[in-house]
Amino acid sequence: MTSGEPVEHLLRALTPQVLGILVRRHGDFARCEDAVQEALIDAAGTWSRDGVPEHPLGWLTTVAARRYVDQVRSDAARERREQAVFDAVPRDELLAAPPDAEPPRDDLLELLFLCCHPALSAPSQMALTLRAVAGLTTTEIAAAFLVPDKTMGQRISRAKQRLREVGARFESSPDPERGPQLQVVLHVLYLLFNEGYSASAGPDLRRPDLTVQAVRLTRRLHHLLPDNGEVAGLLALMLLTEARGAARTGPDGILVPLAEQDRSRWDRTAIAEGTDLVTRSLAVHPVGPYQVQAAIAAVHSEAASTEDTDWPQVLALYDVLERLAPNSVTALNRAVALGEVRGPQAALDVVAELERGVLAGNHRLLAVRAHLLERVGDLAAARETFRQAARLAGSVPEQRFLLLRAARCASAG
Template sequence: MTDDRTVEDLLRTLAPQVLGLLVRRHGQFDRCEDAVQEALLAASTQWPEQGVPDNPRAWLRTVATRRLTDEWRSESARRDRELAVALREPTYAPPADAEPAVADADDTLTLLFLCCHPALTGSAQVALTLRAVGGLSTAQIARAHLVPEATMSQRIRRAKQRIEAAGARFTMPAPGERDERLRTVLRVLYLIFNEGYTASSGPDLHRAELTGEAIRLARILRGLLPDDGEAAGLLALMLLTDAHRAARVGPDGELVPLAEQDRTRWDAAAIEEGIALITEALTWSPPGPYQIQAAIAAVHAEAPTAAETDWRQIVALYRLLARIAPNPMVTLNQAVAVAMVDGPRAGLALLTALDADERTAGHHRLAAVRGHLLELAGEGGEARDAYLAAARGTTSLPEQRYLELRAARLAAQR
């Protein structure tokens, strides 16, 4: 008998390799992806009891290929025509080492680009990436996003149909499109991580299946693109952020803000790896948004206590980030850093422009940051109102409880 976790990890590693091989041979991404999912399901039920086969990738490829062949033959019988591709496909799988190693890498990267096709919405890109490259089942993805399995199944099905309708091929994007598509891939992995690190809704603050998968995929991308500074920066950012996980939740599941966390509970190994990654990347790569965010996270990680944080360095990094990648969320975080250096009024002044920005006007995070800065400025009544507005705006129960607690403490002080 084989450990279930070992099997799951192996299947997630092999899933994009097998799917890449099938799509490269046959096209028809939609059908190949369904066939691979069936093969993964069969393996997840058989391997823990019967043991992992000597050549697990070949086993998966054989099962998936037979699934495709059966489907094609069934269509042939119904339509009274033969499908030559199916008849030419061997019913055995050659050894895994018969495929050049570079094909796996190329196929996995091509799959990532395909799943992040511009014809898809952001939510569809996330779902398809988790399924096709991450190897997660539709049920797992649905649970992670707190939606019914049928809803997620429809989302994934529509995504595959849109890719087919767009005429996308299983090839790397043209040189002119590659950089833009890579930025989309990085953004999708970042979205997966963020949704896991601070769940946008539901009773739990953190969803380890999403952060773990995002980090795993970021490692794969970093391995495929060792000369890309932003791929290194994204992985470093995830590691440095996830290192806080054990300390950011209290004994009753409540949110513990960064300044109040027990830093002895931070993951020292993840911090060491993240700092090494970003330090090395910044020596040879022009700084991009993920690298700068990773550098900010590294400054926080290097401070022995919250009081010893080098806020001036953080302010300088946020100014650079705002210059190369202006974004209201950057301004929101920058306001907190500025408040720590120049006082809360200076931070509040930066928030004024966000009230007129439709991306943040009414957003609960804007209200939460305003409440924090007003509290620092000694404006307890206004801070309480802002915290309560933020609590009403979030669908995350841990965030809601934290914000309501802050408001209640201020009310008790009046």
């Protein structure tokens, strides 16, 4: 393997694992992350030239560990007060570690809890998770947040500095029952999955590497907390949603909306697991937002077509969700269900109210309004609204889909 693209993909997959190993050993997230980044630069050049080593994880870990020692030595030389930190580093072990010395271990859940430290703001928690756990570059994270690279780089740097200031440490056995932090972790996993399922920017509709990572971490959390209803609900939601992934694009890569998907391509094994999870969870645990969202996904999964969907049940579940966790995105999704039950004009009235709130100018709201306008027969307004939504969308496949919808309205009108 010598071409740049396979090397890049391998490095992306290995980065979170190496970072987890270093942070577990030393606890200093900022230095460890810097050391891993330097090791990645070394690996990109060396592996592209000489080929991937027999033990790529061990190679990268060893080089990153050496870079960590170099950083500590440099800092200690500049600031003698950090000499004690340097003296505590097991240098012989780090410098001489053979490629296969690190025992197999999954540190990513512990790393996720560290990234979701309560001392960090919600945007910083998400940004740090995407960087450390998902292995995204600063540029990719900036695109997802729709901010300049420099702004995102500063946010990540401040987050790492904040972890150092509060003495946040990697915990080999984090207490997952910590209420507030568990809720943050669940929310970050939810956002991580959503970014993988519908990339907010870029040439690809999906980022399967992110959805796989989110499902894997949530599954591990569910294993630790089998009696937590919301953890089960989130895992069920991910499984039921990802089950539709293969049907979301056509042969030409164009987005295929739920109503037009070939449901024979849905993953029935994942649907069965997700449906069973949410059914058992709702039967024995207090109802929470993730469980309700999973129940909505299960209703869609049970239907042979959009016409066969139990839309009154979907609408009723969105009513429950709005009471449990009211927000504008839930209200927009409820409007879609309302349009199926009471007609598109009723939904348009709700969307008009939402346009006066935080979703003003949001491309997904505009896409919903355009769809509803098309259904009521106002093709000229629908065409212009589809075009407006396309201009605001960051995802190239979404842009293409919306422009095709605009063209369809133009030809029908």
